[in-house]
Each structure stands twice: as structure tokens, then as C-alpha cells.
Amino acid sequence: MKNIRLIALAIFMMLGITVQAQHVEDETKNQAEEFYTCTKWYETKINFVRYFNHFKNVEIVRTMDTQQNEPDNLVIYEWGIIQDATTGVVYGVDHNMHTDSAYVSTDFGHTWTAISPSRVDNHPVYFWTFPNSPGVIAKGNQWSNFQVSNDFGSHFETMENGPFYNSFSGWNQGEFFDLFWCYDKGMMLHRTTDYYQTMDTLEQSLPEYHWNYLGAVEGEFYKLYYAGPESTEARLYYSNDYGQSCGLLMEFDSTAVFPPLHGEGSWTVWIGREPGVFYTFKREYRYDAPEEGTKVFVNYYRSYGETLVTTYFHHFAPDWFDHHSPVMDCEIINCGENSVMLRWDEPELKPDEVLVGYQVYRGEELVSNLLTETEYSDDYSGVGRLNYHVLAVYSDGETSKSYNIAYCEQTEGVGENKDETKVAVFPNPADGVVHIEGVVADEVQVYNALGQMVKTVRNSNEVSLEGLVEGVYLLRITDAEGKNRMARVAVKE
Helix, strand or coil: CHHHHHHHHHHHHHHCHHHHHHHHHHHCHHHCCCEEEEEEEECCEEEEEEEECCCCEEEEEEEEECCCCCCCCCCCCHHHEEECCCCCCEEEEECCCCCCEEEEECCCCCCCEEEEECEECCEECEEEECCCCCCCEEEECCCCCCEEECCCCCCCEECCCCCCCCEEECCCCCCEEEEEEECCCEEEEEEECCCCCCCEEEECCCCCCCEEEECCCCCCEEEEEECCCCCCEEEEEEECCCCCCCEEEEEEECHHHCCCCCEEEEEEEEECCCCCCEEEEEEEEECCCHHHCEEEEEEEEEHHHCEEEEEEEEEECCCHHHCCCCCEEEEEEEECCCCEEEEEECCCCCCCCCEEEEEEEECCEECCCCECCCEEEECCCCEEEEEEEEEEEECCCCEEECCEEEEEEEECCCCCCCCCCCCEEECCCECCEEEEECCCCCEEEEECCCCCEEEEEECCCEEECCCCCCEEEEEEEECCCCCEEEEEEEECC
């Protein structure tokens, strides 16, 4: 039996990195939605950070010093992080001029193994992976051969043709997309599925974008257009036909890209591994207050932007490891006419932490006393979107904010229309008077998107919307019996 075990051990050692990666994948199959960033810590320090569970959980994997001059100093910047299709496997490209190497890690970035030079004749080498092809990584540039590895970079095979500088890899092994600008046709998109042995040409109908992202399903593209540092405008487009036709998915305010104070920041979109899931990721760091560290805010969307699930907040400060444990999974379990019920999970306490209780905030307003339960009912009635977060309070007087912010929309007693009578408002969109059908209105209140009442009309089923700015408005319609109904109308200029 001992000899059998030794033989089995030898076989596993021969399999090497492939077996390690498969083991990591089996152990962490529930954490597939993971992302990696390099986040500034303090002056010359950079954190290699891993996020998982839709950005809720975060792990600082290692800290790198950009000024350290030892030859074995591994410094990876964000553009040098490349994920494999295997959970826990990540590549890092070090252009630190000390190692000039690309590395692979099979344990979420904790340990690294050199697999390839990252420069050839002082020119950077580019690397590509494929979401549906575990263990496959390709590399090359216009001064060197194009090579492909099927074993996480342990061995590379030279290919006859290769991608160009502006190429990005597709879903499956051998699939690439190349972008070319044609003066008579605009932006052209080329596609190959066999490592450039054959090429297809797809006409691109959206010339004004900066970044392309693969969706979770083959054929899905997301395209992010950002107007630059002088503008806060960002737009996300979506295509399900390889980018041949695109539709506007969502518009964003990207003010976090360049903070108003001296510092640096970034704003971008991360595409999830489930259809319709994406995240906005913004980060802020101030040079005039480096002791504050870096703040990260993540919006988690589902249903192609129709649903904002929640917002996560992470604060990377120099004393990160001394921070108290935060509240987990704050959620709204009921948003009624006059109250909001919240529930959250207890923090995962460290051995030396003594939890005293909790404090609940609606926006920036403290709305509770010190609580010992993990539920709270906020007796509040209003109109518009509400957001809540919870602080864990510890015996040393310090607090720790919940990982996420919970949202709900309250309509001040206006629930769904529960009777069989349907309320109709027309025309919709409107630029003047709208008519209400399905109920005899005793009073109509008009609310804007901020929850502010902007107009009241009594004893009439006609409401003038003239003078209101363009946007979506809520009509709170009350009949003679005091029953409320809700309708929405879009106002156009």
C-alpha cells in the first residue's frame, strides 16, 4: 500500500501545475465570480487585491513596493493582470525592469512561478487568455513569434500567424478580434476562430467607443465610451451579434475618475460571468492625504442594468489589517408604505474583537439607537430611493461599516394597484396635459425622481405637466374613497 501511495504521489508531481490548478478549481467552485486589481496603499506601496462573491468579499493577497530594487522584486500593475478560465489561476506581467517576466499563480496570487520573458529586444510582450479555455495562454508582439501554451504557460508552441497590437481575445481558444479604422466605412471588426488562419470581417456600426469587453455568452459585447478627463460622461453599449449592432444600455456619471482634490482615481466597468451581470468600479486616492488610503465603490447590476442589486464599499488604508470586522449582507426584507425592514448577518469576528452592537444609517443620517439584534424597522414614509448601511460598534469605541449599501424605493403609501381597475395615463411620453383613465381622481400629486412633490391637482383627471424638466415622474392618484394608485409618466421637452 505504501508503494502505491508513492507511485500516486509521483504521478501528481509529474502533472505539476495542471493538477494544482484543477485542485484550486475544485476547492473554490463557488467563488468563480472573482476579480483582481492592484490598488495603491501608501506612497510607494501597491496591494495585489482579490475580490470575490460579486465584489462583496476582498482579500489583500500581497503588498508590493515599487521602489524596492532587489532583482527578485515582483511588481505587477493593473494592466499586467490577466485571469485564466480556471478559478484561482491568475497571470501577472512584471515590466519592472528587474525581472521582465510573466508569472502564473495557481493559488489566487499568493505564490508565483515565472513562465516567460515579458520583453523581447526591449519591447513588451502581450498576453491573451480565453474565458472558455482553461489553461490556454497566448503571447507575442510584432517583433517576436506568436506562441500558444495549453498548460498554463509551462510550454509554448510557435504559431504561423498571430494577432496585432490592437487585438483582443475571444471566448474560445484561437478566437481573436481585431479593430481597424476605414475612412469610408468607419470602424471595422475582424474575427478569427483558428489563430488567424482564416479571417471574417464584421462591419462595426459604433465608432465612438474606447473599450471592448466580452459578455458571458458568445456573441455578447459590451462597449464602454468615456469622453475623457474634461467630461463626466460615460455610456455603456451592448451587442449580442459580435458588435455588428449596438444599443445604449446605460449612461453613467464618471466623476470619480478624476477626484476634485489632488490625487488619482479610476472608473471602469467589469463584466460578470453570468449573463446580464456587470459592475461599475470606482477608486479614489488622494496624494495630499495618503494616510487615508484608497476607497473603492462597486455597483452590482443584474438583468443587463435593469436591477441595481447593491453597492459594496471597501477602504484600503495603511492599517487595513487592524480594521474591525464589518457587518455582512445588509438587506431590505420589506419596503412598506410607512416603514422599511432591514436584516443583516453578524460580522465574522477576530479572536480579540468584542462586539457591542449596531447602528443603522439612512443615507448619512443615524436613525437607530445602539442595537443588539440583527434586524431593524425604520418608521419612515417618503417618496424616492432610500439607502441604508449598518455599522458594527466594538468595545474600543471603533466602528466598521457594512460591506454593502441596501437600496429600496418608497412611494409614500402608494402601493401597487391591487384592484382590477387599471389606471392609464396618456399621452406618455408627454409635453403638456396628460389624461387619467380608470379612476375618478380626487387629488393627483406629481413627484420628481428625487421624491419631491412638484405639483398638486384636485378634482380633475387632467394634469398639466408644462414647465417640468425632462424626466420620469410619479403620479399619486387618490380617489374619493381615499384609495391610492400609482402611475408613471415621462416628460419630454
